[in-house]
Amino acid sequence: MNDTSPDRTERELGEALAALADGVRGAPDAYSTARGDWLRRERRRRLVLAVLIAVVFTLATLIGLWVLNQTPSDRGVIFSGAGSTSGVLASLPRTLPGCLVPCASAV
Amino acid sequence: MRHRSGIPVPVPQPAVPAEALAPAIDDPADAEREAGVARLFELHYTPMLRLAVLLGADDPENVVAEAYYQIYRRWRRLRDTAAAEAYLRSTVCNLTRMRIRHLQMARKHAVRSPDEMVASAESTALLRDDQRALIDTLRQLPTRQREALVLRHWLGLKESEIAAAMGISPGSVKTHTARGIAALTQAMEARK
Known part of the structure; x- marks a missing residue:
């Protein structure tokens, strides 16, 4: 049998990996160190999230207020209420097809 | 404590008391997560550290700690303990691969430091x-x-x-x- 066959390589590899792994030991305070880091990162993540939400909410509110402030302050034509008391609103004369000027029947 | 699958899971006592590290946890879901992650840490930390070393990570402790943080964040989406082990293993593999790729890119622009060679020789x-x-x-x-x-x-x-x-x-x-x-x-x- 060949000394350097894949089977032998596999066996030697398994032994070498096991020997290398046996030399690895975790630090005794690994859990407390890691947990402190998780809690710190989690707190920071929640803080960043809260700040982000607050910024978005404030921006949305400010933009909404600005848009409302831009609307014209004079009265509009739709709900003027002039000339109608029976619920039928007055409208401007419309041009019908075939009429160059507003037709009387359209009014 | 009872796990999601209905099987009672013993809560391990971590090496350092929890109250020494953080304020008391009021939410039962958070308490369950803390206990679950602590148990996973106790069971799988050393094997995961060894896996990271064998895969060639230059900072295996950080890789494994990051993997545990990932599982800590996604704890509520986890199915069971067996899934947690597989998830940890996969995360360690991915993080080590990313770390090695990063180092390979960094080494293209810099000479390998003597500290890295010493650390590699020590292991x-x-x-x-x-x-x-x-x-x-x-x-x-x-x-x-x-x-x-x-x-x-x-x-x-x-x-x-x-x-x-x-x-x-x-x-x-x-x-x-x-x-x-x-x-x-x-x-x-x-x-x-």
């Missing part, structure tokens, strides 16, 4: 000459081949489990394993 100091040569050759293999070989020959996983951990198909696992073993055999032959 293999207890091995025999032939084992050290084999491990050195393993570290020179492409990352995927090295991962497949470590998961197969150290953890003894099946192809389907290796495929799940590496995020590739079982056929690719077979290919990576065969190529890796062939490269190692060739290197050992050349050494003799």
Whole structure:
């Protein structure tokens, strides 16, 4: 049998990996160190999230207020209420097809 | 404490009391998560650390701590403890691969520091000459081949489990394993 066959390589590899792994030991305070880091990162993540939400909410509110402030302050034509008391609103004369000027029947 | 699957899970006592590290946890879900992660840490920390070392991570403690943080964040989406172990293994593989890729990019622009070489030599100091040569050759293999070989020959996983951990198909696992073993055999032959 060949000394350097894949089977032998596999066996030697398994032994070498096991020997290398046996030399690895975790630090005794690994859990407390890691947990402190998780809690710190989690707190920071929640803080960043809260700040982000607050910024978005404030921006949305400010933009909404600005848009409302831009609307014209004079009265509009739709709900003027002039000339109608029976619920039928007055409208401007419309041009019908075939009429160059507003037709009387359209009014 | 009772796990989601309905099986009672004993709560381990961590080495350092929780109240010494953080304020008391009022939410029962948070308390369950803390206990679950502590138990996982106790069960799997050393094997995961060893896996990171064998995969060639230069800072295995950070890699494993990051993997545990990932599982700490996604705890509510976890199915059971067995899924947690597989998830941890997969995360350690991915993080180590990303770390190695980052180092390879960094080394293209900088000379390897003496500290890294010392750290690498320390980890293999207890091995025999032939084992050290084999491990050195393993570290020179492409990352995927090295991962497949470590998961197969150290953890003894099946192809389907290796495929799940590496995020590739079982056929690719077979290919990576065969190529890796062939490269190692060739290197050992050349050494003799």
